[in-house]
Each structure stands twice: as structure tokens, then as C-alpha cells.
Amino acid sequence: MLKSWWKKQTVISLVSLSMLLLTTATAYGETVxxxxxxxxxxxxxxxxxxxxxxxxxxxxxxxxxxxxxxxxxxxxxxxxxxxxxxxxxxxxxxxxxxxxxxxxxxxxxxxxxxxxxxxxxxxxxxxxxxxxGTRLLAKSDSNYRYDTSFAGKRIGALAKTTNEKAIRLAQPSAEIVIFKDRAAAYQALDQGKIDAFADDGILLESWLQNISNPQDFQIFGEYSRExxxxxxxxxxxxxxxxxxxxxxxxxxxxxxxxxxxxxxxxxxxxxxxxxxxxxxxxxxxxxxxxxxxxxxxxxxxxxx
Incomplete structure (x- = not known):
């Protein structure tokens, strides 16, 4: 009975190894x-x-x-x-x-x-x-357009983007708030939870043209070109x-x-x-x- 058990386990192991090798070969030997x-x-x-x-x-x-x-x-x-x-x-x-x-x-x-x-x-x-390129979006009634420093201000950005990196380099004294998506960042800006949102300028322009109150926001600054x-x-x-x-x-x-x-x-x-x-x-x-x-x-x- 023990011999039969070992035989069965050996077969299972060999089959599993073969499948693993086949999967590995496919993953590493095949171009996209x-x-x-x-x-x-x-x-x-x-x-x-x-x-x-x-x-x-x-x-x-x-x-x-x-x-x-x-x-x-x-x-x-x-x-x-x-x-x-x-x-x-x-x-x-x-x-x-x-x-x-x-x-x-x-x-x-x-x-x-x-x-x-x-x-x-x-x-x-x-x-x-x-x-x-990276620009900032803020409320129109703010005076940030003329500020060179955002020390202590809360600037939103998406994680692992060039916008996050650019604004961290340009405004090291600002507090960078990371959002999972743009909708959450726009909402936070509208609710006053952040002072500005850093994103691609062309995407910010597009967002402004697709909302009902574009006059309430302004785009300014240029922190990178890409x-x-x-x-x-x-x-x-x-x-x-x-x-x-x-x-x-x-x-x-x-x-x-x-x-x-x-x-x-x-x-x-x-x-x-x-x-x-x-x-x-x-x-x-x-x-x-x-x-x-x-x-x-x-x-x-x-x-x-």
C-alpha cells in the first residue's frame, strides 16, 4: 500500500512539474x-x-x-x-x-x-x-496664480504620475495629498479639502470644458513639459x-x-x-x- 501511495504521489509530482515547466516556458519564452x-x-x-x-x-x-x-x-x-x-x-x-x-x-x-x-x-x-505638462487647478477666488510658494498648502496629485513628481520637486514645502482617481481629486478641490490639484494641463482644460461651472476654477503654472x-x-x-x-x-x-x-x-x-x-x-x-x-x-x- 505504501508503494502504491509513493507511486501515486510521484505521478502527481511529475504532472505538476510538467505543468509548471510548460507555464514557465510559455511565460518566459514567448514574446508579446x-x-x-x-x-x-x-x-x-x-x-x-x-x-x-x-x-x-x-x-x-x-x-x-x-x-x-x-x-x-x-x-x-x-x-x-x-x-x-x-x-x-x-x-x-x-x-x-x-x-x-x-x-x-x-x-x-x-x-x-x-x-x-x-x-x-x-x-x-x-x-x-x-x-x-504639469499645471495646477484651483478655485477662481484664490490668489494662488501669483504665488511662487505653496508652503503649507495641500496640493492633490495621482500616485506614481509625473505630475506628483513634478509638483514635489517644484513645491517641496507643500503637503502633497494622493488620490486614487481624478474624480476624487476634483471633488476634494470643490469641497475645499485641498487647495489645488496637479495634473496634465490638457486634461485640466478638458475637465473645465465639460463641467457646468468652469468660471469657478482656474488653471495656472507650468511645472513640466512631457x-x-x-x-x-x-x-x-x-x-x-x-x-x-x-x-x-x-x-x-x-x-x-x-x-x-x-x-x-x-x-x-x-x-x-x-x-x-x-x-x-x-x-x-x-x-x-x-x-x-x-x-x-x-x-x-x-x-x-
Whole structure:
């Protein structure tokens, strides 16, 4: 009976070991693009409250400029892999983005992520397809616009964002209050629980244009300038190449007035878009696109 028990345990152990080795081989021997080809699905991390880049609409759907970029990337991968792909969107908090990429929970992140050297040590960034910077939002009846020091003041920020880092460096004497999402920070500001909220300027502008009392708030200061880009796990050059090719093709098409690409940009930043840009901001975005493309090989018009 003991011999039979040992035999049974040995079989169970060998089966368990085989499954472990198979799982390990799959996890460590497969690139992200191989995983996408095998599963027929690209799992993309994004935001749920970064208007107009990635956010939930009234129907609960994730939409935005970066979601449209993800759709273009999916189309390019379908062409490259010669198969249909499903795009699965996964809403993430900013602090979740890099961990989820590194553990393979998501294949790519496109929201309003900005480049930093510290992040670049952990993941790889795509070409930049937009630009922003850290600014402050406060009540209109405050005099903070003219203050150089916020010593003792409570400034809200989202955890693990460039905004948190920028405001900590610029205002070391301020009390930084961390929020889990933008809705909680906006509510705290409205209720007077914080004095200001640090976020991407373009996101603050979008929020103001979508509330009923924009006159009650003001945006001021400039504490950083950053390019917005997608992120992928390190050592996945084939996927990164496809992402960069897609972004270069999109920006090149927009600057050449190709309708399908102009429509995407105008949907979010045009005069009738979610966040109408001022002429100055539009020129800055266009100049940034052109500058980036000046250092990138042109995508042939007849290439898929």
C-alpha cells in the first residue's frame, strides 16, 4: 500500500512539474506579439478618466484619442500577422500601468502616459503622439496664480504620475495629498479639502470644458513639459516597431490632410471636438508631430 501511495504521489509530482515547466516556458519564452498571435487578442491598458485621451462615456464605454490610436495599432497588427484580432481594453490606475505591463497582464498601455527616464528603465516607450505638462487647478477666488510658494498648502496629485513628481520637486514645502482617481481629486478641490490639484494641463482644460461651472476654477503654472506615448514591456522590439510604424503613419497622414486621420484628430481636438484646442496649442501639437517625423523615415504611401 505504501508503494502504491509513493507511486501515486510521484505521478502527481511529475504532472505538476510538467505543468509548471510548460507555464514557465510559455511565460518566459514567448514574446508579446507571439502571445497576441496565439490568442488572437491584444490586451491594452488605458485610463478611465483622462479626457480626451481615454475615459468612460455615459454608456460606460472606454473612448478617447488614445483609444483611437489603439484601434489603429490593432489594424496594423492584423495586417502584419494576417489575422483578425480582438482589442480588449483594461482600465488601469496610473500606479498599475508599469506593474501590469511587466507581469504580462496587459500587452500595451496607451492613455496619457508621459516619458520619464525612470520609467524607461522598466519599460519601453513608443514615439510621442501628443504633448502635455504639469499645471495646477484651483478655485477662481484664490490668489494662488501669483504665488511662487505653496508652503503649507495641500496640493492633490495621482500616485506614481509625473505630475506628483513634478509638483514635489517644484513645491517641496507643500503637503502633497494622493488620490486614487481624478474624480476624487476634483471633488476634494470643490469641497475645499485641498487647495489645488496637479495634473496634465490638457486634461485640466478638458475637465473645465465639460463641467457646468468652469468660471469657478482656474488653471495656472507650468511645472513640466512631457510627450505622451504608448508603453510596452521591454525586449519586445517587433511589437514596438509595429506601434511606432502606426504612429508615424498616423501623424504623417494627418499632416498630409488624409481624411481618415484628420477625422481622428478633429474628433477630440477640433473646433467641434471634445477639447477644442486654441490656435497656439494646435500649432504646438502640429510642430511636435513634424519635428518627430523629420527624424523618422517616411512611411511609403502604398504600404499597409
Amino acid at each position: 506579439i507571439e502571445k497576441i498571435a496565439r490568442t488572437g487578442k491584444i490586451t491594452a491598458g488605458t485610463s478611465k478618466d483622462a479626457i480626451p485621451f481615454a475615459y468612460r462615456n455615459e454608456q460606460g464605454e472606454l473612448i478617447g484619442y488614445s483609444i483611437d490610436i489603439l484601434e489603429l495599432i490593432t489594424q496594423q497588427l492584423e495586417t502584419d500577422l494576417k489575422q483578425d484580432l480582438e482589442l480588449e481594453l483594461v482600465p488601469l490606475q496610473p500606479k498599475q500601468r508599469i506593474p501590469k505591463l511587466r507581469d504580462g497582464s496587459v500587452d500595451i498601455v496607451c492613455d496619457a502616459s508621459s516619458f520619464t527616464w525612470q520609467r524607461d528603465r522598466l519599460i519601453d516607450f513608443s514615439l510621442s503622439y501628443s504633448s502635455t 510627450g505622451i506615448a504608448c508603453m510596452v514591456a521591454e525586449n519586445n522590439s517587433q511589437l514596438l516597431n509595429a506601434v511606432n510604424y502606426t504612429l508615424a503613419k498616423y501623424m504623417q497622414g494627418y499632416l498630409a490632410d488624409q481624411p481618415e486621420y484628420v477625422e481622428i484628430f478633429e474628433r477630440w481636438f477640433g473646433a467641434q471636438g471634445v477639447l477644442p484646442l486654441t490656435d497656439d496649442l494646435r500649432l504646438i501639437m502640429i510642430d511636435n508631430m513634424q519635428l518627430l517625423l523629420d527624424f523618422t523615415q517616411r512611411v511609403p504611401n502604398n504600404n499597409p
